[in-house]
Amino acid sequence: xxxxxILFAGPMGAGKTTAIRSLSEIEVxxxxxANTDRETADKDTTTVALDYGEIxxxxxxxxxxxxxxxxxxxxxxxxxxxxxxxxxVLLLNADAAAPLAQLTEFLEEFGDLxxxxxxxxxxxxxxxxxxxxxxxxxxxxxxxxxxxxxxVFTVDARSGAHMRTCLLxxxxxxxxxxxxxxxxxxxx
Amino acid sequence: xxxxTYTMSLVNLAPGQRAAIAEAFETLTAECSPxxxxxxxxxxxxxIVGSPSAGSWQEHQLVARLIGExxxxxxxxxxxxxxxxxxxxxxxxxxxxxxxxxxxxxxxSGLQVKRAVPLPDRHExxxxxxxxxxxxxEAPARPAMAGPGPYAEDGSxxxxxxxxxxxxxxxxxxxxxxxHPAPPFAAPVSRGDPALGAWAETALTLYxxxxxxxxxxAEISIASNALVQADFRYxxxxxxAPIEELPAAPRQVTIRTVSPPPDWPPSFALPxxxxxxxxxxxxxxxxxxxxxxxxxxxxxxxxxRWPNFTEIAxxxxxxxxxxxxGNAYMNPRELAGACGAPFDSAQRMINAYSxxxxxxxxxxxxxxxxxxxxxxxxxxxxxxAGLFARLxxxxxx
Ligand SMILES: Nc1nc2c(ncn2[C@@H]2O[C@H](COP(=O)(O)OP(=O)(O)OP(=O)(O)O)[C@@H](O)[C@H]2O)c(=O)[nH]1
Ligand SMILES: [Mg+2]
Numbered sequence: 001x002x003x004x005x006i007l008f009a010g011p012m013g014a015g016k017t018t019a020i021r022s023l024s025e026i027e028v029x030x031x032x033x034a035n036t037d038r039e040t041a042d043k044d045t046t047t048v049a050l051d052y053g054e055i056x057x058x059x060x061x062x063x064x065x066x067x068x069x070x071x072x073x074x075x076x077x078x079x080x081x082x083x084x085x086x087x088x089v090l091l092l093n094a095d096a097a098a099p100l101a102q103l104t105e106f107l108e109e110f111g112d113l114x115x116x117x118x119x120x121x122x123x124x125x126x127x128x129x130x131x132x133x134x135x136x137x138x139x140x141x142x143x144x145x146x147x148x149x150x151x152v153f154t155v156d157a158r159s160g161a162h163m164r165t166c167l168l169x170x171x172x173x174x175x176x177x178x179x180x181x182x183x184x185x186x187x188x
Numbered sequence: 189x190x191x192x193t194y195t196m197s198l199v200n201l202a203p204g205q206r207a208a209i210a211e212a213f214e215t216l217t218a219e220c221s222p223x224x225x226x227x228x229x230x231x232x233x234x235x236i237v238g239s240p241s242a243g244s245w246q247e248h249q250l251v252a253r254l255i256g257e258x259x260x261x262x263x264x265x266x267x268x269x270x271x272x273x274x275x276x277x278x279x280x281x282x283x284x285x286x287x288x289x290x291x292x293x294x295x296x297s298g299l300q301v302k303r304a305v306p307l308p309d310r311h312e313x314x315x316x317x318x319x320x321x322x323x324x325x326e327a328p329a330r331p332a333m334a335g336p337g338p339y340a341e342d343g344s345x346x347x348x349x350x351x352x353x354x355x356x357x358x359x360x361x362x363x364x365x366x367x368h369p370a371p372p373f374a375a376p377v378s379r380g381d382p383a384l385g386a387w388a389e390t391a392l393t394l395y396x397x398x399x400x401x402x403x404x405x406a407e408i409s410i411a412s413n414a415l416v417q418a419d420f421r422y423x424x425x426x427x428x429a430p431i432e433e434l435p436a437a438p439r440q441v442t443i444r445t446v447s448p449p450p451d452w453p454p455s456f457a458l459p460x461x462x463x464x465x466x467x468x469x470x471x472x473x474x475x476x477x478x479x480x481x482x483x484x485x486x487x488x489x490x491x492x493r494w495p496n497f498t499e500i501a502x503x504x505x506x507x508x509x510x511x512x513x514g515n516a517y518m519n520p521r522e523l524a525g526a527c528g529a530p531f532d533s534a535q536r537m538i539n540a541y542s543x544x545x546x547x548x549x550x551x552x553x554x555x556x557x558x559x560x561x562x563x564x565x566x567x568x569x570x571x572x573a574g575l576f577a578r579l580x581x582x583x584x585x
Contacts, residue, residue, distance in 0.1 A: 004575060057578045130459060138493050149514045151494035162498050164583055169497060169507055171576045176511035176527075183516070183526055 004063045005084050006167065008051070009110055010091035011102050012070030013041025015124040015157030017051050019091060020065045022163045024053025030067075037071070041093075046071055050081075063167075082110065087118040087170045091157065094123050094131030100140045107144040114148050118174040122155035122166050194288055195225045195392070196281070197232035200239060205254060208272040209236060215274050216281075217402065217447065224281055225396035231481060234284045236268060250284050384475050387436075390443045391474035394418075394467060395482055395543050397445065405455050406445045411438045416466065417455050421448075424460030431465060432501050436473045461499075464544055468500040471540030477532040479520070480539040488517035488550035489538055495546060504585055505529040506537050508576065517550040 008016040012035075021028045029052040032045035051067030066085075068078050088110050092099045103121070113119055121137060137152045151169045155162040198206050213226055224234075234250045245251055252266035261267035266287075268280045390408055397404055397420055408416040414429035427434075454460075471480070479485045491514040497507065509527045512518065518526065524534035541547050 055579070055582065057575075057582045061575060061578060063575075063579070134496055135493075149491060149494070151497070153494075153496050153498045155498055164585070165497050165507075168504065168576060168579060168583075168585075169494075169511065171574075171579065172508050172511040173514060175574050175576050176508060177515045179526065180512055180516035 001059060002061045004061060004086050005081065006063060006065050006170070007078070007081060007085045007088045007110070007113070008065065008067040008091060009078075009088060009106055010070060011040070011093065011096060011106075012037065012046055013043055013096070014070060014091040014093045015122075015155075016067040016070065016091055017047050018157040019089065019122070019155075019163050019166075020051050020053040020067050022158060022160045023055060023167060024065055025055050026053060028053040040096075041070075050077070082113065085113060085117060087120070087174060088113040089120055089122060089163075089166050089170060091122045091124055091155075092137075093125040093128075094154075095125045095129035096131075099123070099131055100136060103137060103140050104144050107141065111145050114145055114150065118170050118177070119148075119150050120166050120170040120173070121150055121152040122157070122162075123152065124155055124157050126154045127156070194223060194234065194285060195227050195232040195396075196234040196236060196284075197227055197230065199230070199235050199237045201236070201254065202238065205238065205270070205272070208270075209268070209277065212272050212274045212277040214400070216278055217400070223285065225393060226400070227392065227396055227482065233288055234266075234281075236280075250287055252280055252284065384478065385473065386438050386441045387470050387474035390441050391470050391480065391539075391543060392482075393443045393445065394470060395480070398467070398543065398545055402445075402447070404445045404447050406443055409442045410434055411440050413438065418463060418466055419455050419460070420463070422454055422458055422460065423463040424454075424456075424458060425463055425466045426456035426460045427466075431461070431469050434469065437476075462496065464495060465499050467544045468495065468502075468540045471543035472536045475536075475539055477535055479535060480542060483538070483542060486519055488519045488522070489513055489542070489547040490517045490550065491541070491546060492548050493546050495541070495544060503533070504580055505533055509534055509537055510541075513547075 008019055010016055017028070017030050017032075030047055031049035033048045035041065035043055035046040037046070047067060047069045048071070049069065051065075051069075053065040053067075055063040055065070057063070066081055068081075090103075090106055090110065092103055092106075096102060107119075110119070121141065123131070123134070123137065134152050134154070138150075141148065141150045141152070151173065153162070153166060153169075155166060157163065198209060201209070210226065213224075231246075232249070234252060235245060236252045236254065238254055250266060252268055253261075254272075255261050255267040255269050257270055266280060266283060269276050394406065396402075397406065403421045406418045406420070408418070410416070414427060414434055416425055416427040416431075416434075418425040448455075474480070491510060494510065494514070495502075497510075505527065509523050509529055512523060512527055520534040520538050521531060523529075523538070524531040527534075538547070
């Protein structure tokens with residue numbers, strides 16, 4: 001059975017746990033602890049270890065969904081996962097104090113996944129605060145990863161349809177990159 | 189179909205001349221809506237050319253020549269005197285407008301903008317003649333101009349005042365837009381190519397607005413079903429009916445634009461809906477699967493920015509094709525072949541994306557095809573195999 005690892009990263013309260021719950025077929029394994037950092041995210045709990053969910057397709061494929069805790073992302077554990085991952089769903093909440101700076105910060109940490117696989121950016125909680133425009137996010141990505149073309153969507157992490165759009169576009173991008181490379185003789 | 193705009197295009201002009209005309213046009217548009225769109229097409233109503241032999245024109249097209257400083261125009265010739273001034277351009281457009289309005293209806297079979305009846309009054313597009321629901325019924329009077337504007341050709345009448353005079357609404361034309369549906373036309377509704385569909389003219393107007401980054405408000409009325417207001421200053425729109433429910437091929441669509449004065453409030457409660465959603469709908473449904481008139485059929489395109497897929501009504505084929513042109517330059521035929529998608533769907537998507545300003549065109553027009561269609565009956569590898577296809581099936585999409 002083929003395994004496909006998709007990482008979900010982003011700051012505290014961006015919606016990683018919620019997004020994985022929206023996609024996963026199994027009950028999501030989360031390790032939530034009381035949130036003592038109410039300033040960053042006003043919610044009761046925060047994830048302190050990896051979230052885990054999965055989608056099984058027949059007996060051929062298993063898509064493993066890992067959520068990296070927003071509070072402690074610089075852990076050696078994710079560097080192992082990062083090497084095995086096919087792609088990254090980077091979530092940012094529009095109502096954070098400085099979502100563009102957070103985007104830059106996370107791309108510095110996880111940007112090489114764009115080269116080895118694919119990245120899609122989902123902006124959550126735009127219904128709470130509009131925040132920067134999608135063009136602003138796109139410009140920030142271009143500055144961090146010049147020449148890249150990363151999809152950026154507004155999403156509600158609670159919506160299965162939105163999260164499926166993120167996941168499918170991530171995979172479409174990865175597959176089309178290698179197909180276009182094969183068709184045009186370019187290095188993908 | 190009723191229209192409020194004529195189109196003009198610049199042909200065979202030196203870059204400096206093009207720039208001068210474009211600048212004059214911009215100034216004119218900023219002062220009032222002159223009822224003209226500048227498009228890059230050979231099918232425009234008015235072609236401004238560098239030399240009279242610059243092309244072969246249709247009967248219904250007007251040609252105006254750029255005339256040298258000390259040269260005299262021919263007796264019935266339309267001309268624009270160099271160096272180009274705002275007032276000179278305004279006079280030309282006004283003369284052209286009169287001639288176009290006088291043309292007998294059957295002659296006017298232009299591709300770009302179709303009209304069922306000659307427009308009774310161009311000023312319907314002007315701010316003062318507007319009847320937008322959110323605007324006060326008494327439009328504020330524009331401040332009178334103190335002295336001759338910088339572009340006045342002679343001291344007799346400041347050009348701004350001339351513009352104001354041109355812009356004055358015809359009383360019988362005002363305030364009828366929202367309250368009454370367009371009158372039934374005795375003449376056939378479309379005198380152009382009916383295959384282009386009812387959204388074609390709207391798409392052309394929106395394209396021109398996008399190309400000029402014009403801070404205008406457009407009002408689109410769809411048969412008697414719905415009214416859409418798009419405020420380009422806020423990249424937002426509002427619609428009386430959900431956009432997904434608008435007909436793809438309505439009987440009639442009418443678009444009007446106005447240039448609101450500075451500080452004019454939004455024409456609906458913000459944030460409204462994102463403009464891209466409207467542009468996608470119009471671009472996708474206009475032209476009935478033919479290339480948009482502003483595109484060259486063999487050009488190849490590459491994606492500059494992904495559309496926001498959570499807000500447009502896309503199909504999964506569009507997502508794969510979008511990912512493909514995110515990675516390679518392709519024309520619609522190559523794109524459809526490479527992704528195993530219908531050509532119609534690829535062309536419509538390219539039309540929509542170019543309207544939305546998401547594409548860049550390949551500088552190598554004559555490059556060899558980058559992808560060949562698979563043999564008939566056979567799907568390309570990525571269409572069937574691959575995680576995308578299996579997940580799609582899994583999700584029941
Ligand atoms: N209103 C609104 N709420 C959202 C949206 N997306 C997610 N949420 C909510 O935002 C909250 C934060 O989501 P979590 O999934 O806990 O965030 P997280 O990224 O896992 O955060 P950490 O585990 O602390 O790093 C939850 O209450 C979600 O229901 C959205 O688009 N709109
Ligand atoms: Mg969490």
